[in-house]
Amino acid sequence: xxxxxxxxxxxxxxxxxxxxxxxxxxxxxxxxxxxxxxxxxxxxxxxxxxxxxxxxxxxxxxxxxxxxxxxxxxxxxxxxxxxxxxxxxxxxxxxxxxxxxxxxxxxxxxxxxxxxxxxxxxxxxxxxxxxxxxxxxxxxxxxxxxxxxxxxxxxxxxxxxxxxxxxxxxxxxxxxxxxxxxxxxxxxxxxxxxxxxxxxxxxxxxxxxxxxxxxxxxxxxxxxxxxxxxxxxxxxxxxxxxxxxxxxxxxxxxxxxxxxxxxxxxxx
Numbered sequence: 323x324x325x326x327x328x329x330x331x332x333x334x335x336x337x338x339x340x341x342x343x344x345x346x347x348x349x350x351x352x353x354x355x356x357x358x359x360x361x362x363x364x365x366x367x368x369x370x371x372x373x374x375x376x377x378x379x380x381x382x383x384x385x386x387x388x389x390x391x392x393x394x395x396x397x398x399x400x401x402x403x404x405x406x407x408x409x410x411x412x413x414x415x416x417x418x419x420x421x422x423x424x425x426x427x428x429x430x431x432x433x434x435x436x437x438x439x440x441x442x443x444x445x446x447x448x449x450x451x452x453x454x455x456x457x458x459x460x461x462x463x464x465x466x467x468x469x470x471x472x473x474x475x476x477x478x479x480x481x482x483x484x485x486x487x488x489x490x491x492x493x494x495x496x497x498x499x500x501x502x503x504x505x506x507x508x509x510x511x512x513x514x515x516x517x518x519x520x521x522x523x524x525x526x527x528x529x530x531x532x533x534x535x536x537x538x539x540x541x542x543x544x545x546x547x548x549x550x551x552x553x554x555x556x557x558x559x560x561x562x563x564x565x566x567x568x569x570x571x572x573x574x575x576x577x578x579x580x581x582x583x584x585x586x587x588x589x590x
Contacts (some may be wrong), residue, residue, distance in 0.1 A: 331428065332436055339439035341520055349444075361394050361449045364516065365394040379520040384460035386518055388548035391453030392480070393516040396543055398446025400488075400512070408488050409505065411496045419422040421584060431489070433579050454551070465551045472550035472560055479567035486567075486574035487538070494575075496581040515540040518548070539566055 357467050368390060372383040410435045414420040423433050465473070484556075491508050512523075514534060519541035522530040535541040542563045549555035 328428070328432060331432075335436045336439060336509070340441050341501045343441050355445075356458040358445055358449060361446060364394070365390065379518065379523060381520065382461075384457045385548065385552060387453055387457035387460065388551055389518050389544050390516050391450045391457060392544040392547050394453060394552075395450025395477075396480055396484060396515070397449050397512075398443045398450065400484055401446070402440045402443025404435075404485055404488050407435050408492045410434070410437060411492050412505075415495045424582070424585075430582065431575070435485070436561045438576050444463075458551075466553055469551050469553045472555065473547045475532075476542075476547040476550055476560070476563060479563050480547060482567045482571050483539055483543055489574040489578055493581040495585045511538060512540065515544045519545040531572065539570070542566055 350522050368383070368386060370384070371378065376382065378386070411420070414434075416425065419460055420430075426433060487508065491504055494504055519531050519534050522528075522534065525531075531541070546559060546563050550560065
């Protein structure tokens with residue numbers, strides 16, 4: 323793969339998406355304000371749960387707010403960079419028009435993953451960063467340099483995990499005609515990532531926590547980065563998160579390649 327060529331192609335796709343969004347500037351700012359509104363609405367359950375309790379399963383309000391910050395940041399990446407492109411793949415498969423992508427002289431997974439971005443979702447990313455600042459102000463301390471570096475590394479692994487899970491979900495469209503319900507289910511499950519994974523320990527004797535750590539690794543996406551910021555993530559867990567993200571990425575790539583082989587175009 324020619325890295326320079328693909329970076330240039332990514333730049334072109336980003337520029338085209340940006341110009342398309344700025345074509346309707348009122349919509350751009352309206353969507354941004356709407357994103358901010360929904361983000362602050364999503365904080366309401368946290369205030370209700372911590373109203374009379376100093377901490378839950380070892381997480382204080384300020385610490386749990388860090389998890390919400392990571393959830394908000396990743397939600398911005400999901401809805402701004404991953405979801406817009408990959409949901410279009412389902413329509414291509416259903417109509418049999420994926421040929422136009424497969425025939426181009428570039429990797430098909432790269433092309434379908436970068437065909438469209440929604441820049442206004444960057445508001446969610448900025449809101450997530452704002453929540454980090456507020457949470458640490460509430461805690462009365464700031465993260466260490468080591469914690470910040472570890473959390474930046476985990477931002478990469480979290481994004482890779484999120485992208486890999488979406489590739490696995492979209493690949494199901496090659497086997498069934500409609501996967502709308504599957505994508506809604508994935509979005510609903512991702513909502514659990516706004517809570518620290520340990521709060522689910524009382525459900526099914528900890529089975530839900532195990533599922534959200536090893537099967538659908540929501541804990542690796544939000545709880546682990548928050549723990550890294552707080553300086554209490556074991557080094558073994560950090561290595562496990564990096565290895566887990568690599569395995570998921572490799573697995574999703576293999577599933578995508580196998581799924582492509584099953585594709586039949588509209589002319590077939």
